Amino acid sequence: MVSVEEQIRIIAKGADEIISVEELREKLQNSLQSGKPLVVKLGLDPSAPDIHLGHTVVLRKIKQLQDLGHRAVIIIGDYTGRIGDPTGKSKTRKPLGEQEVLHNARTYQKQLFKILDRERTELRYNSEWLEKLNFSDVLQLAAKYTVARMLEREDFKNRFEAHESIGIHEFFYPLMQGYDSVALKADIELGGTDQRFNILMGRTLQNDYGQQRQAAVIMPILEGTDGVEKMSKSLGNYIGVDEAPIVMYEKTMSVPDHLIIRYFELTTDLHPDTVREMKHQLERNLCNPRDIKMKLAREITRQYHGEAAAAEAEAHFVTVFQKKEIPDTAIPIKLSSALMTNDRFDLVRIIAAAGFAPSNSEARRLITQGGVRVNGTRVTELLVSELKNGDVIQVGKKSFIRMTLA
Numbered sequence: 001m002v003s004v005e006e007q008i009r010i011i012a013k014g015a016d017e018i019i020s021v022e023e024l025r026e027k028l029q030n031s032l033q034s035g036k037p038l039v040v041k042l043g044l045d046p047s048a049p050d051i052h053l054g055h056t057v058v059l060r061k062i063k064q065l066q067d068l069g070h071r072a073v074i075i076i077g078d079y080t081g082r083i084g085d086p087t088g089k090s091k092t093r094k095p096l097g098e099q100e101v102l103h104n105a106r107t108y109q110k111q112l113f114k115i116l117d118r119e120r121t122e123l124r125y126n127s128e129w130l131e132k133l134n135f136s137d138v139l140q141l142a143a144k145y146t147v148a149r150m151l152e153r154e155d156f157k158n159r160f161e162a163h164e165s166i167g168i169h170e171f172f173y174p175l176m177q178g179y180d181s182v183a184l185k186a187d188i189e190l191g192g193t194d195q196r197f198n199i200l201m202g203r204t205l206q207n208d209y210g211q212q213r214q215a216a217v218i219m220p221i222l223e224g225t226d227g228v229e230k231m232s233k234s235l236g237n238y239i240g241v242d243e244a245p246i247v248m249y250e251k252t253m254s255v256p257d258h259l260i261i262r263y264f265e266l267t268t269d270l271h272p273d274t275v276r277e278m279k280h281q282l283e284r285n286l287c288n289p290r291d292i293k294m295k296l297a298r299e300i301t302r303q304y305h306g307e308a309a310a311a312e313a314e315a316h317f318v319t320v321f322q323k324k325e326i327p328d329t330a331i332p333i334k335l336s337s338a339l340m341t342n343d344r345f346d347l348v349r350i351i352a353a354a355g356f357a358p359s360n361s362e363a364r365r366l367i368t369q370g371g372v373r374v375n376g377t378r379v380t381e382l383l384v385s386e387l388k389n390g391d392v393i394q395v396g397k398k399s400f401i402r403m404t405l406a
Contacts, residue, residue, distance in 0.1 A: 004028045007068050011061070013272045014265030016193050017218040019200070024215040027187050031070070040065045041186035041214070043075040043126070043177055043198075046104035051111045052238040053300070054222040054231030057266045058190045059115045061219055064269055065188070066120040073184055074112060076105045079127040080176050083169055114241055114304055129183040130176055141175055144208050145201070150174075153197045174198045178205040186214045192221055222266055225370065225378060227256035236369040245305040247397065249313035252297035254370075254378030257289040260296055268299050317376065320392070320400075330400035331355070335387060344383035347372060347393070356395040371396050 002010075007028050008021065018024055031038050040062055051059075062072045081101040109123060133141070150171050151157055159166050174197060181189060181202030189199045196218055203213040221230050224237025231238050239251045255263055260282065264275045278295070281287045294314065302310035331354040333339070339349050348363040351372070357363035370378050373394045374387075393401040 001032060002068055004032060009272055010064055010068065011217060013064075013275070014057075014219065014262075015061070015217055016220040017196075017216075019203075019216040019218070023213065024188070024217075027215060031187075037070045037120075038065075038187035039184060040070050040072045041075065041181060041184055041189045041202075042072065042191070043077055043080070043180055043189075044108060045077045045081050046101050046108055050233065050240060050242070051108070052231055052233065052240045053267050054224070054238065056115055056241060057219050057222050058192060059112065060267060060269060061190055061217060063115055063117065066117045067269070070188075071120055071122065072116060073122045073124055073186070074116070075180050075184070076108065076123060076125050077177070078102065078105060078125045079130040080173055080180075083173050083176070111241055124184070126176070126180050126183075130179070138172075141179060141205075142172070144205060145175060147171075174201045175205070178202040181206055181214055182209045182211060185211055187212075188215045188217060190217045190219065192219055194221065220266065223259060223262075225251055225254045226380060227259055236371075239300070241304050245301050245309040245313040246316050248304065249297045249301045249310070249317055250373070250376065251378070252300050253293055253317060253376055254373065255293065255296070257293070260289060260293050263296055263300075268296070268303065270299065320376075320394075330392070330402045332402050332404045335389065335403050335405060341383060344385055345387045346383055347374075347379070348382055350393060350401060351395055354395070354399075354401045356399045356401070366395060 004025055008025060011024070012018060012021075027038055030036075042058060042062055066072055078098075078101045081104075082098065105125070112121070112123075151160055153174070156166060156170075158164075177198045178201030180186075182205050186202065186206075189202055191199050196216075199214075199216045199218065203216065206213050223229065224231035224235060225239065226235070226237040229235050229237055233240075239248055243251070252263070261275065261279045264270060264278065278292050282289060282292060294317075297317070298310045298314050301313050305313075333350055333353055339345055339353070341349070347367055348360050351357050351363040351366065352360060357366060364382060366372055367382055368380055370380055372379055374384060375392055376394075387403050389403060389405045391403045393403070395401065
């Protein structure tokens with residue numbers, strides 16, 4: 001059995017906030033004494049069917065709790081999904097149709113078990129209890145929270161002050177998500193910082209319904225491979241859990257150095273002591289950041305594809321980018337001033353010269369959307385300061401350019 005304090009260390013790794021540590025400690029102590037696992041809740045609104053590493057930050061934390069002996073209950077919000085989570089939205093969301101919700105939910109299930117322990121995971125749909133509420137039940141639920149408190153929520157507040165419309169039904173989303181915690185008698189709920197209001201609603205409603213309040217473990221939002229924006233498929237800065245091992249490894253290697261430890265904390269199951277040691281090495285310049293990043297890329301790839309595939313992806317990266325043993329089909333492009341704009345190398349001109357884009361606008365799109373790498377590092381700027389003999393530019397997955405002097 002893992003001690004309470006060791007469990008808290010593991011749970012706290014990478015967490016933005018725990019509400020509250022004292023309550024969590026008490027729950028863990030009771031669980032240890034009784035031998036009864038805690039119920040760990042995560043609600044998923046199936047508005048999009050594909051999961052990337054940004055989504056897995058919370059799922060990884062749940063897996064760590066499962067490894068500590070606790071039980072995960074994943075709630076597929078088939079009922080709340082018909083309203084749509086208003087979090088961060090400036091306009092009322094169009095409700096999803098029932099068939100769309102169920103299709104996305106089935107896709108979620110397939111991807112969830114790439115991370116979670118199937119034996120310690122229970123999948124529930126919140127229509128199971130929410131559909132059974134009659135109008136009297138709904139009125140009682142609505143009476144437990146005031147409009148003034150609801151308008152403290154930032155997105156509602158901003159829309160109200162901007163005289164934007166807010167549907168009454170949107171107020172029910174956090175109430176319904178909170179009621180999920182009541183229905184499950186959840187001990188812990190996890191979510192991102194954008195879900196803080198909804199998770200705290202669960203604590204409020206549990207208290208009103210005479211239950212012990214769930215502890216809240218709030219996880220940060222993961223930046224994408226650009227190192228700035230939230231990881232998002234629409235921004236092209238994502239690493240998908242279903243991507244091929246080579247692609248996953250190479251995308252991880254494009255993560256900026258300042259995010260290496262953050263990625264270890266949020267996207268892997270490595271023990272806090274292991275992560276702390278790597279942080280120590282980086283802070284004191286005891287190692288090359290590239291070597292630590294390769295450990296990160298291999299660990300992330302291993303988690304989703306296994307050790308053999310991760311080793312193969314690493315070997316490919318070393319061959320193509322470190323040793324620069326690029327394929328025979330690589331296009332040689334001579335370094336010259338004709339490839340430069342404002343004393344910097346113009347990637348649009350280089351890609352066009354190699355014939356890898358039908359137009360300059362298409363070359364720009366490839367670059368700005370993250371489809372171009374220079375010596376293994378993803379670039380999104382059109383101009384680069386320096387290129388030298390032997391440097392490798394990769395366009396897409398299979399097209400290579402080798403810069404030469406002649």
